[in-house]
Amino acid sequence: MATRAEQKLKTRRALMDAALSQLSADRGFGSLSLREVAREAGIAPTSFYRHFAELDELGLALVDEGGVALRQLMRQARKRIARDGGSAISTSVETFMEYLGNNANLFRLMLRERTGVSKPFRTAVKAEIDHFVTELADDLRRIADEQSRPLSEARLVAEAMVTLVFNQGAEALDATAREREELKAKLKTELRMILVGSQTLAKRQ
Amino acid sequence: MATRAEQKLKTRRALMDAALSQLSADRGFGSLSLREVAREAGIAPTSFYRHFAELDELGLALVDEGGVALRQLMRQARKRIARDGGSAISTSVETFMEYLGNNANLFRLMLRERTGVSKPFRTAVKAEIDHFVTELADDLRRIADEQSRPLSEARLVAEAMVTLVFNQGAEALDATAREREELKAKLKTELRMILVGSQTLAKRQ
DNA sequence: TGTACATCAGTGAACGCGCGTTCACTGATGTAC
DNA sequence: TGTACATCAGTGAACGCGCGTTCACTGATGTAC
Numbered sequence: 488m489a490t491r492a493e494q495k496l497k498t499r500r501a502l503m504d505a506a507l508s509q510l511s512a513d514r515g516f517g518s519l520s521l522r523e524v525a526r527e528a529g530i531a532p533t534s535f536y537r538h539f540a541e542l543d544e545l546g547l548a549l550v551d552e553g554g555v556a557l558r559q560l561m562r563q564a565r566k567r568i569a570r571d572g573g574s575a576i577s578t579s580v581e582t583f584m585e586y587l588g589n590n591a592n593l594f595r596l597m598l599r600e601r602t603g604v605s606k607p608f609r610t611a612v613k614a615e616i617d618h619f620v621t622e623l624a625d626d627l628r629r630i631a632d633e634q635s636r637p638l639s640e641a642r643l644v645a646e647a648m649v650t651l652v653f654n655q656g657a658e659a660l661d662a663t664a665r666e667r668e669e670l671k672a673k674l675k676t677e678l679r680m681i682l683v684g685s686q687t688l689a690k691r692q
Numbered sequence: 693m694a695t696r697a698e699q700k701l702k703t704r705r706a707l708m709d710a711a712l713s714q715l716s717a718d719r720g721f722g723s724l725s726l727r728e729v730a731r732e733a734g735i736a737p738t739s740f741y742r743h744f745a746e747l748d749e750l751g752l753a754l755v756d757e758g759g760v761a762l763r764q765l766m767r768q769a770r771k772r773i774a775r776d777g778g779s780a781i782s783t784s785v786e787t788f789m790e791y792l793g794n795n796a797n798l799f800r801l802m803l804r805e806r807t808g809v810s811k812p813f814r815t816a817v818k819a820e821i822d823h824f825v826t827e828l829a830d831d832l833r834r835i836a837d838e839q840s841r842p843l844s845e846a847r848l849v850a851e852a853m854v855t856l857v858f859n860q861g862a863e864a865l866d867a868t869a870r871e872r873e874e875l876k877a878k879l880k881t882e883l884r885m886i887l888v889g890s891q892t893l894a895k896r897q
Numbered sequence: 898t899g900t901a902c903a904t905c906a907g908t909g910a911a912c913g914c915g916c917g918t919t920c921a922c923t924g925a926t927g928t929a930c
Numbered sequence: 931t932g933t934a935c936a937t938c939a940g941t942g943a944a945c946g947c948g949c950g951t952t953c954a955c956t957g958a959t960g961t962a963c
Contacts, residue, residue, distance in 0.1 A: 498907090533909080533953090599807065606717070922943105
């Protein structure tokens, strides 16, 4: 028998899943209504307020989960790079795209709200991405050290890479498997250009 | 005395300006209502239908104007590069940011709807940007020829550059003058990395 | 263990609101002769 | 130029709808003794 607290958590989960399940290429968080989410979760509209003060509060809880997914993704990519020893760029792109597929609507939310209409959302998503950029920059510096191939402006390199990855990610979400492969190939080439460019600029200095 | 046709054009213009004027960092096209736009333009809600079948039709007309602005921007940048002879990257970034400031809400619309929730909008904006990318790729190839510094994958270079420029542009729209200068500097460095990376890869082949 | 009371997640009725859209209309502008 | 008719941009009343939010409530779960 579930305790009251457990049951409450279940309902909260149902609300968040209901909201996520409504997102799609043609449906942003901003177009959801509280009544719609409650209906989808199987509770009365008024019960919504037992869990969140307003719909945006639920959205921000989802962004937090998106942040967790990003950190998992980064750990996974590191592990694979260390284990497989292949191209770090290729492995990272493959890992990213795999996560994208497995958490489509969570990423959809992050990708949209990053440049969306609500300031709290933009701020929250940017904080998650900033954290991601910082970790990537650290990795880039570490790898550059190990390979004795110095980098110019590692932080900028990381920012540009993340921008490209996220933009292509947004495209990939609604692409066919075939298009997705093309996007991956393009993305890898673009990332390599940035990396090589940064290395070349470092040499010239 | 204005003819009937002239007056109709004026009202249409007022409707489009009214919609544009409502856009901001916290207000996307999707949150506008037909009644609100009509009110702002000074006509009855029902008169709106004399000009557009629905609100989205007005939005797509604005995207067309955004495309015109993009093409002007590109012509202007080319002219300045030819005249001033300085860094093409620097001149282009300066020109872009100037246009951004002068057509803030038009660019806001383009930047948002590029990844927005409405398929017709996404398609229209992507067509404009695709045209922009194609022209940029042509320019890059031409300059590479003139300087005898071959480029690898000019089209990809152009795509990556446009992605970075548009993303930083979205940031710049609501930044202070000081932040905007920093964004410009970062953007120039990032574009240079891509260019140099592409040149280095071309040499290695 | 049993009893009395407190807590609180979930409810259903009700509210006022702004929305998109329809309709029959008005009256100034345009046109044919 | 004057007259009779056609066009059509703009109107105001009215509609039904889904929305967020409030309120007093119910009844199962939890707690103190």
